[in-house]
Amino acid sequence: MHNNCVDAAICGSVDLSFGAATDQSLEILYSSNFDVGGFQFAVDGATLTGASSDLGDVSFSDATGIVVGFSFTGGSLSAGSGSLATVSFAPTNDGGSVSVGSVTVTSSGAVTLASSGPGSTIVDGCYETDCADVCYGD
Numbered sequence: 001m002h003n004n005c006v007d008a009a010i011c012g013s014v015d016l017s018f019g020a021a022t023d024q025s026l027e028i029l030y031s032s033n034f035d036v037g038g039f040q041f042a043v044d045g046a047t048l049t050g051a052s053s054d055l056g057d058v059s060f061s062d063a064t065g066i067v068v069g070f071s072f073t074g075g076s077l078s079a080g081s082g083s084l085a086t087v088s089f090a091p092t093n094d095g096g097s098v099s100v101g102s103v104t105v106t107s108s109g110a111v112t113l114a115s116s117g118p119g120s121t122i123v124d125g126c127y128e129t130d131c132a133d134v135c136y137g138d
Contacts, residue, residue: 008034008111016103016117019083023091023124023135024049026098030084030105036077037108038070039084045098046089046123053077053085060087066102076108091126091135098123 005011012034019027026046030036036055043065051060056071069085077084084105089098099120105113130137 005033008107008109008113012107012111012113014105014113014115016084016100016105016115018100018118018121021121021123023095023126025086025088026100026121026123027086028084028100028118029081030077031081032077032079032105032113034111034113035079035108036084036105036113037074037110038068038106040066040068040102040104041100042066042102043087043089043098043100045096045120046087046092048087048089050088051085054083055085058085074108089123093125093129093133093135095123095125097121 014032017029019029048060048062051058051067053069055069058069060067097120100118103115105115126135
């Protein structure tokens with residue numbers, strides 16, 4: 001991070017990493033030297049069923065894996081570190097690798113920040129199956 005940065009267009013940056021992961025959800029963490037005003041990323045390796053963020057408004061496409069977050073009221077996530085978003089996905093029996101890429105993060109001033117991460121991580125197979133080996137079945 002650039003500790004003495006005053007211009008997001010020149011030295012604004014955000015590093016993304018993974019937080020808590022379950023068989024049905026994955027938290028994406030951020031560390032940024034500017035307030036975060038919006039984000040977009042693509043999830044691969046899982047079928048999305050939901051997405052949320054303290055930023056406010058989040059949309060996702062289960063067909064493309066794209067997640068978009070921003071605030072209609074102009075809110076932002078504070079500079080520093082925290083939770084950017086949590087995505088939910090359909091559990092699978094075997095789990096597997098989930099990746100997050102094609103990341104764009106903007107400052108509260110709508111300047112695109114240089115970003116890195118988070119990459120990919122392994123998620124667990126479903127924690128509970130029925131007698132037909134269906135995740136969370138009857």
